Amino acid sequence: MAELCAPDAAAFAALAGRLGADRVSLAVDTRERYAEDESTRLHCAPWAVVRPRSAEEVGATLAWAAAGRFPVVPRGAGTGVAGGAVAVGGGVILGLERLDRLLEVDEDNLTLTCEPGVVTARIHQEAEARGLFYPPDPASFESCSIGGNVAVGAGGARAVKYGTTRDYVLGAELALADGTLLELGSKNVKDATGYHLLGLMIGSEGTLGVITRVTLRLLPLPRRRAALLLSFADLAAAARAVTGLLRARVVPAVAEFMDDVTIAAARRYLGRDLPGGAAAGAYVLLELDGDDAAAVERQMVRVGAVAEEHRALDVLAAEDPGQQARLWESRRCLGEALRAWSPEIGKADVVVPRARVPELVGAVKAIGAELGLTAACFGHAGDGNVHVNLLRHQLADDAWQARLPRAMDRVMDATRRLGGLPSGEHGIGVLKKPYLERFLPPRSVELMRGIKAAFDPQGILNPGKVL
Ligand SMILES: Cc1cc2nc3c(=O)[nH]c(=O)nc-3n(C[C@H](O)[C@H](O)[C@H](O)COP(=O)(O)OP(=O)(O)OC[C@H]3O[C@@H](n4cnc5c(N)ncnc54)[C@H](O)[C@@H]3O)c2cc1C
The missing domain is CATH 3.30.70.2740 (Alpha-Beta Plaits)
Known part of the structure; x- marks a missing residue:
């Protein structure tokens, strides 16, 4: 692989001339704003921040980078926690946040098409306003972007029943490393047409191409939901109960757990006692959903039986949204609660x-x-x-x-x-990189390197990430 270069002032001026001056920033304060992601373990101010407004401008930026062999780091909202969107070792940040148009909700084909900078919460809202449902719900949904979700293959609490982002991407437009735009997938629900290049893109963390548009699959919105909080003496009992639920053929929309230390952190942070009292060594938080009250009620009855069988200390149920939010408070505050401690x-x-x-x-x-x-x-x-x-x-x-x-x-x-x-x-980003080769067979890492070389022969796309 050829050595990468740093653009000089003339190269940046040429890019600004091509895209417009407001697209390219070399200002120190802007570069500093893009120096970290939410892992906060790395701090590397990029050489410049380029913020295009269209797929064509993304393509033009990559064509410019390919010609000069300049490293480019795609970035969505910067909420990643593996260092993937940080220009480690130097590089130009390609910020996708200005590509934020919702292009279409197709109610006949149950799809939503949008640009990568759309914040995930907006996709939930747009779908729900039409009685539709986009299930993937990373806890950062109010701030992360759909492009970042696809690039990482983001999960969320509803994965147990509905799967992750990977299961909802039907199509995408990509800017390849040489700047060419390429359509992968479509609105077709089935696709047995050659290698699944779209699948390769999902979870590629900006190392194979830049996502400039996505088409997502939607589902009908379940009309009823209920939340339950089960407390147990210890985590082993809690885990057995979750297995018991699946054996009883209850697949909750959400099944989260908290251990004794996280319960203590939440108690300290919220400044009040929590369900199960001091004896609670583990929580299981469930969300059940269905089309009508009876469907949810049937699941609740089975959960009650499983909870009793597995000696739950306490079972709290909530059907109205206010009570549900209160049940979820202990889980939702955990990030801040642990940081405060x-x-x-x-x-x-x-x-x-x-x-x-x-x-x-x-x-x-x-x-x-x-x-x-x-x-x-x-x-x-x-x-x-x-x-x-x-x-x-x-x-x-x-x-x-x-x-x-x-x-x-x-x-x-x-x-x-x-x-x-x-x-x-x-995702792997930079921070998990040392572990990848420990877990995967050498031959599969070798194949991954071959895929990277095929998509990005000069290695300009997010260098030093994943592999
Ligand atoms: C409080 C908190 C809670 C979180 N909860 C979850 C959770 O429940 N589940 C979960 O999966 N993650 C979670 N995350 C991690 C993070 O929010 C997700 O990984 C999210 O998908 C990142 O999206 P982003 O737009 O911020 O991407 P960024 O952080 O900007 O980028 C992440 C990676 O994607 C690449 N990338 C971004 N946009 C594009 C694009 N358009 N084309 C190509 N590559 C691109 C970047 O190069 C980088 O490698 C959480 C983070 C925080 C801070």
Whole structure:
């Protein structure tokens, strides 16, 4: 692969001349605003920020970069937590936030087509206003972009029943590394026409092409929802209950869990007692949905029976939206609650086969205890995706710097032993890169490198990410 170059002032002036001066910024304050993502573990101000307003301008930017061999880092809303949208090692940020037009809701074909900078919450609203439903719901849905969701293959709480972003992308337009625009997929529901290049793009984290338009599949909106909070003495009992639900043929729309430390963090943060009292060592939060009250009611009855069988300490149910929001408060506040308790946190987003969640959490707790770090786990019980948080608390700087990588390494080893993977939904970016080759067979990494070379022979697209 040829060596990459940094554009000089004349090259930036040529790009600004082609796109318009307001599209290209070299200002220090702008570059600083694009120096991090939400992982906040990396800080690299890019050489410049380019913010096009159309797919053609994205293509022109890439053609310019290809001609000069300039590295380009596509960026949506910057809410990623793996360092994927940070110009590590230098580069030009290609900000997609100005491509934010909702182009069409096709109620006959049940699709929505939009540009990549549309915030995910808007897609939910536009669909729901028409009695339709776009299920993927990353917890960052109010700020992340659909382009970023597709680029990472983002998940969310509803994955247990409805799957992730990957399951809803029917078509996309891409700007390739040489600036050419290419249509992949379509509104066709079925497609057995050659290799699934669209599938390759989903989760490629800006390393194979830049998404400039997406067509998403929509579903009819379930008319009724109910939320339940079940508390248990420990996580093993909670996990058995989730398996029990699936065995009883109840597939909740959402099945989240919280461990003892996250419950304590939420209690501290909210400043009030939480369901189950001091005996609660784990929560399972469920959302049930269906077309009418009777369908939801039937599921609630089965949940009640499973909860009793698995000795739930408490079961709280809420059917009106206000009560549901209150039940979810403890889960929704967790990001802030953990940060308020310990501003520095080492995070992992591992996934294991769902029945192995208690073993993984047990292993994480043991690693934390041995290395003097508080381990807090929460996440998606229904799909085995565990958000591991290792809290620094008062640990001295040198001890934290030395112990965190050791702890993460061991968390990854435990995940691998249990048949899991290093990322369930956040992607590899830069921060998980050391683990990719540990989990995947060498031959599949080699094939991935071949795919990267086929799409981006000069290696200008998001260099240093994923592989
Ligand atoms: C509080 C919080 C909660 C979160 N909860 C979840 C969750 O529940 N589930 C989940 O999956 N994630 C979650 N995330 C992570 C993050 O929000 C998602 O990964 C999201 O998909 C990133 O979207 P973005 O627009 O911010 O992308 P960015 O952070 O800007 O970029 C992410 C990656 O996508 C690439 N990219 C972005 N746009 C494009 C494009 N148009 N074309 C090509 N490549 C592109 C970038 O190069 C980068 O590699 C959470 C983050 C936070 C801060």
